[in-house]
Amino acid sequence: MAKWLDNAVFYEIYPQSFQDSNGDGIGDFRGIIQRLDYIRELGCNAIWINPCFLSPFGDAGYDVADYYTVAPRYGTNEDLKQLFAEAHRREMHVLLDLVPGHTSVEHPWFRESMKAERNEYTDRYVWTDSVWESPENMSCLRGISPRDGAVALNFFSMQPALNYGYHRITKSWQQSPDAPGPRATFQAMLDVIRFWLSMGCDGFRVDMAGSLVKNDEEGKGTIALWQKVRAFLDEEFPEAAFVSEWGEPDKSLQGGFHMDFLLHFGPSHYNDLFRCQHPFFSSEGKGDVYAFVEKYRENYEKSERKGLICIPSGNHDMDRLARRLSQEEMKLAFAFLLSMPGAPFLYYGDEIGMRYVEGLTSVEGGYARTGSRSPMQWDNTANNGFSSAAPEKLYIRTDDAADRPTVKAQMADKNSLYHEVRKLIGIRQSRPALQSRGEITFVYAEKNTCPLAYVRSDGRERILVIINPSASECRFDSRLPSGEVLYNYGEAARKEGGTFIVPPCSASFLTV
Ligand code: NOJ
Ligand code: CA
Numbered sequence: 001m002a003k004w005l006d007n008a009v010f011y012e013i014y015p016q017s018f019q020d021s022n023g024d025g026i027g028d029f030r031g032i033i034q035r036l037d038y039i040r041e042l043g044c045n046a047i048w049i050n051p052c053f054l055s056p057f058g059d060a061g062y063d064v065a066d067y068y069t070v071a072p073r074y075g076t077n078e079d080l081k082q083l084f085a086e087a088h089r090r091e092m093h094v095l096l097d098l099v100p101g102h103t104s105v106e107h108p109w110f111r112e113s114m115k116a117e118r119n120e121y122t123d124r125y126v127w128t129d130s131v132w133e134s135p136e137n138m139s140c141l142r143g144i145s146p147r148d149g150a151v152a153l154n155f156f157s158m159q160p161a162l163n164y165g166y167h168r169i170t171k172s173w174q175q176s177p178d179a180p181g182p183r184a185t186f187q188a189m190l191d192v193i194r195f196w197l198s199m200g201c202d203g204f205r206v207d208m209a210g211s212l213v214k215n216d217e218e219g220k221g222t223i224a225l226w227q228k229v230r231a232f233l234d235e236e237f238p239e240a241a242f243v244s245e246w247g248e249p250d251k252s253l254q255g256g257f258h259m260d261f262l263l264h265f266g267p268s269h270y271n272d273l274f275r276c277q278h279p280f281f282s283s284e285g286k287g288d289v290y291a292f293v294e295k296y297r298e299n300y301e302k303s304e305r306k307g308l309i310c311i312p313s314g315n316h317d318m319d320r321l322a323r324r325l326s327q328e329e330m331k332l333a334f335a336f337l338l339s340m341p342g343a344p345f346l347y348y349g350d351e352i353g354m355r356y357v358e359g360l361t362s363v364e365g366g367y368a369r370t371g372s373r374s375p376m377q378w379d380n381t382a383n384n385g386f387s388s389a390a391p392e393k394l395y396i397r398t399d400d401a402a403d404r405p406t407v408k409a410q411m412a413d414k415n416s417l418y419h420e421v422r423k424l425i426g427i428r429q430s431r432p433a434l435q436s437r438g439e440i441t442f443v444y445a446e447k448n449t450c451p452l453a454y455v456r457s458d459g460r461e462r463i464l465v466i467i468n469p470s471a472s473e474c475r476f477d478s479r480l481p482s483g484e485v486l487y488n489y490g491e492a493a494r495k496e497g498g499t500f501i502v503p504p505c506s507a508s509f510l511t512v
Helices: 003-007 029-034 036-042 077-089 108-113 180-199 220-236 249-254 290-302 327-337 367-372 407-412 417-430
Strands: 010-013 046-049 066-070 093-098 140-142 150-152 203-206 241-244 259-261 345-347 439-444 452-457 462-468 474-477 485-489 494-496 499-502 506-511
Touching (some): 029 036, 029 077, 036 417, 066 077, 066 180, 093 180, 180 203, 180 220, 249 290, 327 462, 327 506, 417 485, 462 499
Parallel strands (some): 010 046, 010 345, 093 203, 203 241
Antiparallel strands (some): 439 452, 452 462, 462 506
């Protein structure tokens, strides 16, 4: 099922900022279609598009006002359908972004739900039964309508929580997931899923997938709900893929998700790698990979060594890789990202090391995230080739630093990050052991020291990956043999007696 995920390498497109085709300063579907060949040539065979539905864009589209209609600024439903077809023609797959937990306050369901008199949507959202009572552990809106109640919020103040019920019921207004209201919400979301999959979409990245049922600390209610989605998929769309923003693969995979994301918040220690004061992938050699590996291992074991944990290079919610790492350091970061289990996700522009644009005023609910959402840098023409609009009309301003990276310049430079990423994707695509389902065994990951070493295997082949981001040579003892060098950046690691000698700032993939 969803076999295509086995060798998928995803490219995340933030549609506002990728390619504007009609000069209005905002990226759109036609722009994405124009750039599909670029993505394919890089080696990515799948894309994830952030929410592209009708929305007041108070949270960049994560505040949906109509699940069935795309935002006119991106094009029409027909254009999106064409995008699916164009992707499929290139043997690529497309995930849309499903936001099942909340809508915009402008969604017609919510407008109905605010009314004092009972109607079909009264129980579509989580409401308490008095305006003075707050839902436990959640913020809420009160005093916004004649309805006597406060409505629970999932994220920003304009994102009221849809009602999928409560696992543990402690209040009269809390409903069981089996009650008619929560069941109707679930059916409504299933209809949305069916609609887009029927139109040619290949699946969804699912926003905040682990928090649909409330008072559900162990996730049991939410897991049960997703299992029903999976049963529906297996029946009607067996090739569809669902990837969760959950961060607990033991739960999400049990819920039937095909893969789960490693998150940059919570206990993952992901930020230790690229985004803390002393990241592991910096050449200063002060970082620590140990806690990350411990946590990764724990999740890997808990999810029966399925390894379906997607590690992103970045995303629209976090700092750009380039905020802390140099182009050279990013090459080693990608040697890691592209040799781990689970499908890798490249955030648009990370393949050229696009920078976080400092000092921007928040755009559409981006706040500090806005600097990671700036327009793609294609070349050195006006607006970096993103749009023909006047610069002041751009959705977010472009990075205009004199030495900013561009696709064009990096394509012309054989030693660029772009070429290294492309090469690494190529190696991954040609070696099943390195792909989503190949096993991983950590060989060396010790406290406050380099390198990081692990073996990927698929029963036919075993590949030892050794990465030393630090500027000093390091070594470790191992009984593993040293075979053919499949890939190296910097000088390849070599074995002397029982010891691997690992040159500074290097990555090696060796058959063992
Ligand atoms: C996670 C999304 O990635 C983020 O951008 C959004 O603001 C929240 N969920 C709320 O939907
Ligand atoms: Ca446009």
